[in-house]
Amino acid sequence: MTTLLESHEHKSLREAVSAFARSHPRATGPAESRHFWQEAGKLGYIGVSLPEAYGGGGGGVTELSLVLEEMGAAGNPLLMMIVSPAICGTVIARFGTEEQKRTWLPGIADGTRLMAFGITEPDAGSNSHRITTTARRDAATGDWLLTGRKVFISGVDIADATLIVGRTEDARTGKLKPCLFIVPRDTPGFERRQLDMELHATEKQFELTLDDVRLPADALVGDEDAGLLQLFAGLNPERIMTAAFGIGIGRYALARALDYARERTVWKTPIGAHQAIAHPLAQAHIDLELSRLMTQKAAHLYDAGDDMGAGEAANMAKYAAGEACVKAVDQAVHTLGGNGLTREFGLATLITAARVARIAPVSREMILNYVSHQTLGLPKSY
Structure with a gap:
């Protein structure tokens, strides 16, 4: 899945990550997850956003969020991608001393060290x-x-x-x-x-x-007196990456539901022919696509150095993706009925995972507070 906003290089990266992630089985335990992480690190996917001088790919949050989304869409969302390269790697790359950069960034980039x-x-x-x-x-x-x-x-x-x-x-x-x-x-x-x-x-x-x-x-x-500037340098990428995490999970769930709806026949036609099944799935797809566009906007603004604009867009992207993810997973499980709760189809565990995208790292209510105060100029109630 690509969009008109993506360059040829981004489309190629998306396709390569998707092929890599789909070639690995879903990680169901720490050992499989660690192996997947290490393999992704060797290919440069973990460190794609970190400076080339320290072993990274020289990209930005745009590329890193794309990588995480495609991993999620293949059934292997890596939660620590939000933490190690996106938050810690970004903060150290922007504000760390030369010694801190040399000590931590190469290992974070190739997946051999984790923060x-x-x-x-x-x-x-x-x-x-x-x-x-x-x-x-x-x-x-x-x-x-x-x-x-x-x-x-x-x-x-x-x-x-x-x-x-x-x-x-x-x-x-x-x-x-x-x-x-x-x-x-x-x-x-x-x-x-x-x-x-x-x-x-x-x-x-x-x-x-x-x-x-x-x-x-x-x-x-960083600087002892920099305060919130350094903190939010990591929190904005965290929100953008959480949005990518949610979109990837939503896409995975939707794909499973679509496969099922095309094949499952109860009466004379596959259940996907019935609007009661088809329309909610179409709505889930629309919501995921819209949240992806906002995520791309937020990543672009952050990589361009617009911290203020990125803060607003990152919060909106995280809100939209969290809602879209929960709805997509819920509709996927509902489409499969009882099968949606079996281990065979791998959707039931996503019910709680999707909730993470909605409540972490910041609740949707706090995002609504942010938008009402910072964007709309309404007074605070607290």
């Missing part, structure tokens, strides 16, 4: 201003000491390090400001507990505890 991202806290979900994980300097050594908790952090067990969002005190105002720190997995005081999730996914979710975690001064990514 998780820790922002959400038990009392700071939608409102990131309530983050309480704090970092303070050890005056004697210059080290940083991090203390706090994080929750719903993906893939910490398989990640070499986690990019942690903490807060430091502004010496001038006394107010806390966000800062980013690279915390290696085995750092003393950095503990993890796996959350008991009903969501079927190869990537596990964790609660993190940081108890005076000591980090060297160079663990800080």
Whole structure:
């Protein structure tokens, strides 16, 4: 599936990723998912958005979102694509020191190293201003000491390090400001507990505890005073990639439903001939295509350096794709009836997976708040 907005190079990339992803069976466990990740890394798909000087493909979020969408459409959506190259890789590439770039970007690009991202806290979900994980300097050594908790952090067990969002005190105002720190997995005081999730996914979710975690001064990514600028440099790609994640899942579910509707015959014709079946599937396709166009717009704006325009478009894309994904999966399961809940057809597990695209990394209600305030100029209620 290509669009008029895509260049010849993008169409070729889409076709190559699709062929690669379809040549692999659906990953149903961590081992298969890791193998698929490593193979994708060797082909340059994981690092397609990272700078060529550090082993990447020199593209942008446009190319990376295209890769994730096609993987999802083939039944192999990689959740950590949203986290490792899109958030962590982007932030380090834009704001990291030369040493941080040389240390992390080549491995992220070729899939041999993985980074998780820790922002959400038990009392700071939608409102990131309530983050309480704090970092303070050890005056004697210059080290940083991090203390706090994080929750719903993906893939910490398989990640070499986690990019942690903490807060430091502004010496001038006394107010806390966000800062980013690279915390290696085995750092003393950095503990993890796996959350008991009903969501079927190869990537596990964790609660993190940081108890005076000591980090060297160079663990800080970027400027201590940059604050939200650096944070949103990673959050906008996160929204764009989540949209691509949802579109890919929706396309996969829709394709399974279409195959079934063309063949399944109850009366005299295949069930797909009946408008009660055909029209909802057509609506699902339309919704997916419209959300894809907004995703492409958001990716283009971000890659062009328009952070403000990309923020608006990324939120809209994530909203539209989340809704389209849930509807497509629901309609696919409904089309197959009882078969839609069997392991054979592989749709039932997508019911919960699709919900992720709707609620994470930001809820649809908060996106509506953003659009009503930032785009429409309406007053806040909070």
